[in-house]
Amino acid sequence: MxxxxxxxxxxxxxxxxxxxxxxxxxxxxxxxxxxxxxxxxxxxxxxxxxxxxxxxxxxxxxxxxxxxxxxxxxxxxxxxxxxxxxxxxxxxxxxxxxxxxxxxxxxxxxxxxxxxxxxxxxxxxxxxxxxxxxxxxxxxxxxxxxxxxxxxxxxxxxxxxxxxxxxxxxxxxxxxxxxxxxxxxxxxxxxxxxxxxxxxxxxxxxxxxxxxxxxxxxxxxxxxxxKKDPTVDTNKQVLQFEHQAGNNLVSEEVILENSEIIQPCYIGKNVVLKNTKIGPFVSIGENSVVENSTITNSLIQTNVTITNANLDNAMIGNHAVFNGKFTSVSIGDYTELS
Structure with missing residues (x-):
């Protein structure tokens, strides 16, 4: 075949x-x-x-x-x-x-x-x-x-x-x-x-x-x-399926400092979470840093830096930097909002 x-x-x-x-x-x-x-x-x-x-x-x-x-x-x-x-x-x-x-x-x-x-x-x-x-x-x-x-x-x-x-x-x-x-x-x-x-x-x-x-x-x-909203929703559904199948998608190399992960989530390698609550239904790509933030139902790619954020229904591309007050965002690669 x-x-x-x-x-x-x-x-x-x-x-x-x-x-x-x-x-x-x-x-x-x-x-x-x-x-x-x-x-x-x-x-x-x-x-x-x-x-x-x-x-x-x-x-x-x-x-x-x-x-x-x-x-x-x-x-x-x-x-x-x-x-x-x-x-x-x-x-x-x-x-x-x-x-x-x-x-x-x-x-x-x-x-x-x-x-x-x-x-x-x-x-x-x-x-x-x-x-x-x-x-x-x-x-x-x-x-x-x-x-x-x-x-x-x-x-x-x-x-x-x-x-x-x-x-x-x-x-x-x-x-x-x-x-x-x-x-x-x-x-x-x-x-x-x-x-x-x-x-x-x-x-x-x-x-x-x-x-x-x-x-x-x-x-x-x-x-x-x-589009952005259906893609974020697809991420949510896939995380649900993976969780129901008993698959843990949180890397052992995640660094947690006074932070909480509410499953289901995908958290890649070398992600640093400081004073942050993640989940449910959040994917974060490897080598990202999230500090002083709350994130739910969002799709975040690799090498992203997020601070002081309250995000829901968000999609953020690779190498982006976000320090903001917005809640429903769509940010492409290499974008900075600070």
């Missing part, structure tokens, strides 16, 4: 944090989003992963030089070969996938890296394909699938009338990746675009018309990492 992860988007909705770090590499509870995504997929497919292929954007779009090394290490930790491809121009979901055409073969899972999920189903690898879906209250804001006798019969983008409440979350399984590659090649060769882009939904429709049977993979929880 292969996993292919298109992640070339610039993450403009999560700025300023994505000005220096690609959104899929934003750290949630101690791990990059994309690492948690492929780990969750691995648990669902329940079989060995041969390769993980990542499609990133060019350096000019904000992808730093160490991106490839980071992604190859993520693949290695899951015992898989890592491959990294570059999508130089944003021309749609199918085009992004085609940038990894050398890896698009055999059984594979395609996962667009702006979401996390929790599910208790196991993938039926004998199906022609599967589409991860989540029941939602307002399907008009999503692409949805329609079912008959357990199989997907239609894909509808942002329906104006109710046809289904099963939203497509952006993760797909294909038994025959070669066939998917051939269909994308056909789109590109014949310049078949929608809104000037090559769309994966057109490939799905063609495969279905040719007799492929797609089944749904229903997830229990769908966590968004598109």
């Amino acid at each position: 292969k996993i292919i992860v298109p992640m070339a988007g610039i993450g403009s909705r999560l700025r300023p944090h994505t000005l220096t770090v690609p959104k899929p590499l934003t750290v949630i509870a101690g791990k990059p989003i994309v690492q948690r995504l492929v780990e969750d997929i691995a648990s669902v497919i329940d079989q060995s992963i041969k390769e993980i292929a990542f499609i990133i954007g060019p350096a000019k779009k904000g992808f730093p030089a160490n991106t490839e090394a980071t992604l190859l290490q993520i693949a290695k930790e899951l015992g898989a070969k890592g491959s990294v491809y570059v999508q130089e121009e944003a021309l749609g979901t199918a085009h992004a996938l085609f940038c990894a055409k050398e890896s698009l073969s055999g059984p594979c899972v395609v996962a667009y890296a702006d979401t996390l999920f929790k599910a208790d189903f196991k993938l039926d690898a004998n199906a022609d394909g599967a589409i991860w879906v989540k029941q939602v209250a307002d399907p008009s804001a999503f692409g949805v699938v329609k079912l008959e006798e357990g199989f997907i019969t239609d894909f509808i983008e942002k329906p104006t009338k109710f046809v289904s409440d099963l939203a497509i979350i952006g993760i797909y399984y294909f038994k025959d990746g070669d066939r998917v590659r051939e269909e994308i090649q056909y789109l590109i060769d014949n310049d078949l675009r929608e809104n000037n882009e090559y769309q994966l939904t057109n490939v799905l429709e063609t495969l279905k018309s040719d007799g492929a049977k797609f089944i749904p993979g229903t997830v229990n929880i769908w966590m968004d990492c598109g």
